[in-house]
Amino acid sequence: MIPAYNEEKTIGEVVKRTAKLYPNFDILVINDGSEDETEAKAEKTGVNVLTLPFHTGGTAAVLTGYLVALRQGYNYLVKIDGDGQHKPEDVIRVLQPLAANEADMCVGSRYLTKKNDAMDDSIVKLSGDTSTTLPLKTSTQFIASDLVLGSATFIFTRANSLATIFSFSK
Numbered sequence: 001m002i003p004a005y006n007e008e009k010t011i012g013e014v015v016k017r018t019a020k021l022y023p024n025f026d027i028l029v030i031n032d033g034s035e036d037e038t039e040a041k042a043e044k045t046g047v048n049v050l051t052l053p054f055h056t057g058g059t060a061a062v063l064t065g066y067l068v069a070l071r072q073g074y075n076y077l078v079k080i081d082g083d084g085q086h087k088p089e090d091v092i093r094v095l096q097p098l099a100a101n102e103a104d105m106c107v108g109s110r111y112l113t114k115k116n117d118a119m120d121d122s123i124v125k126l127s128g129d130t131s132t133t134l135p136l137k138t139s140t141q142f143i144a145s146d147l148v149l150g151s152a153t154f155i156f157t158r159a160n161s162l163a164t165i166f167s168f169s170k
Helices: 011-021 038-044 058-072 088-099 123-139 161-166
Strands: 002-004 028-031 048-051 076-079 105-107 155-158
Touching (some): 002 038, 002 058, 011 038, 028 058, 058 076, 076 088, 088 105
Parallel strands (some): 002 028, 028 048
Antiparallel strands (some): 076 155, 105 155
16 A cells, blocks of 8 residues: 555656556555645556545555455555655565564564664654654564654555454454
8 A cells, every 4th residue: 555645746656666566466545635636646557546535644544555455355465655765675575574474564664774783863763763662672572663654664464463453343
């Protein structure tokens, strides 16, 4: 799924790159009530576009995508933002733990290098991220390094796990 709000400048290229790399993937753009040409540019690529009646905010758009995946019976769901900050080339690399049954959810991180060392970032971002991830690391088996999900992250999920996480029913 590719949620998008006022992304007319980038949505066409994001969709085209993703579709070229993964021709067997179903792609759904969730237009979050954009006031520009996001919907038209996404439709021009030939993928499915679901347009919300007004801007609901990123969370509602993403939850809409989760519901679609659950109701359509998909095994996996990947979220790539419509603004182009995610690299579609990284989809397979982060999807691998799910395919290998090593995880039910994977979240890409902006803060890890190939050596898994934290990259430099502002103290504000890092302290905010630490205050979010540290409780999860210490109270569960959830390993996280970047939970600022509205920004530069991928989310890969087993679609049927969403019913448990969000108490959705088919």
